[in-house]
Amino acid sequence: ARSDGVGVRFYEPVLAERMEVRRRLELDLRRALALKQFELAYQPQIHLESGTIGGFEALLRWRQADGSFVSPADFIPIAEETGLILPIGEWVLRSACQAAAHWSHPAVVAVNLSPVQFRNRGLTQNVVAALAHAGLPPERLELEITEGALLEDTEAVIATLKSLRSLGVKVSMDDFGTGYSSLSYLRKFPFDKIKIDQSFVRELEHDAEARAIVRTIAALGSSLGIKITAEGVETQGQLEEVRSHGCDYVQGYLTGRPMDDAAARASLARIEDRVHGT
Numbered sequence: 001a002r003s004d005g006v007g008v009r010f011y012e013p014v015l016a017e018r019m020e021v022r023r024r025l026e027l028d029l030r031r032a033l034a035l036k037q038f039e040l041a042y043q044p045q046i047h048l049e050s051g052t053i054g055g056f057e058a059l060l061r062w063r064q065a066d067g068s069f070v071s072p073a074d075f076i077p078i079a080e081e082t083g084l085i086l087p088i089g090e091w092v093l094r095s096a097c098q099a100a101a102h103w104s105h106p107a108v109v110a111v112n113l114s115p116v117q118f119r120n121r122g123l124t125q126n127v128v129a130a131l132a133h134a135g136l137p138p139e140r141l142e143l144e145i146t147e148g149a150l151l152e153d154t155e156a157v158i159a160t161l162k163s164l165r166s167l168g169v170k171v172s173m174d175d176f177g178t179g180y181s182s183l184s185y186l187r188k189f190p191f192d193k194i195k196i197d198q199s200f201v202r203e204l205e206h207d208a209e210a211r212a213i214v215r216t217i218a219a220l221g222s223s224l225g226i227k228i229t230a231e232g233v234e235t236q237g238q239l240e241e242v243r244s245h246g247c248d249y250v251q252g253y254l255t256g257r258p259m260d261d262a263a264a265r266a267s268l269a270r271i272e273d274r275v276h277g278t
């Protein structure tokens with residue numbers, strides 16, 4: 001501590017306050033499942049060639065008692081540290097499968113998996129149970145995994161990925177390009193899809209390096225037989241860029257914000273109308 005006292009007086013209350021906020025968040029998070037405070041929002045993933053919705057990514061929302069929302073970026077790290085991500089993740093998996101089973105169109109539902117879930121022995125069984133309970137065909141479920149899940153225990157991770165894929169479930173690599181060795185993972189692990197991180201997409205119109213990276217990832221995907229999604233597409237210019245570079249899907253505010261299940265169903269119904277010409 002600083003001897004002049006200034007740093008101490010200024011710093012310690014802030015730290016104590018932060019720890020208190022965190023402790024309260026953990027307690028509230030423990031109760032949130034029982035109180036049914038979690039919801040899923042669904043963001044469309046547009047298939048560029050056909051212009052239709054290929055799937056929706058399920059994104060977790062926590063609505064607290066006072067009606068305010070807590071961002072997943074703020075509570076998922078705490079849920080991971082406390083192990084609460086396991087029951088929460090199971091709820092997400094079941095709810096997303098159940099919602100998708102009621103859609104009028106066989107769109108895929110993509111569910112984010114935490115590295116903590118991924119290392120849990122029961123994962124494959126939970127996936128099987130969620131599919132069976134909802135009556136959802138496995139091809140309609142996609143699991144999004146970040147590099148964090150792949151960092152350790154390579155053999156066990158490959159075994160888990162293979163057992164998931166042998167069920168018929170699709171596996172995608174999320175936030176591609178942000179980790180240390182994204183490329184080497186592509187060689188070791190079987191993925192169906194790569195999601196190019198939004199940090200590259202954001203810079204596309206102004207930055208030649210970002211453009212070269214997106215183009216290269218798309219080319220890599222097409223030679224490896226892996227589908228490519230561009231994340232965080234917000235402008236028409238970005239859409240044209242990713243299309244010209246050969247990306248297969250786009251997901252972003254331009255083509256649809258995360259929405260509730262009723263709105264997701266309504267947008268699928270509009271596709272049905274177009275298909276049947278009504």
Ligand code: C2E
Nearest residue numbers: 059060072073092112113114232233234251252253254258
């Ligand atoms: P992610 O899986 O990479 O999801 C994409 C995030 O980008 C979402 O944020 C989405 O709302 C946001 N996004 C989509 N389009 C745009 C755009 O055009 N511009 C911008 N600026 N942002 C866009 P969200 O919903 O806040 O989720 C943040 C992260 O939290 C997710 O990143 C994912 O890592 C994690 N997460 C969300 N739901 C779950 C879940 O059910 N389980 C786990 N383990 N993690 C989750």
Ligand code: MG
Nearest residue numbers: 057112144174
């Ligand atoms: Mg994701």
Ligand code: MG
Nearest residue numbers: 174175195231
């Ligand atoms: Mg992502």
Ligand code: MG
Nearest residue numbers: 174175197198
């Ligand atoms: Mg992300």
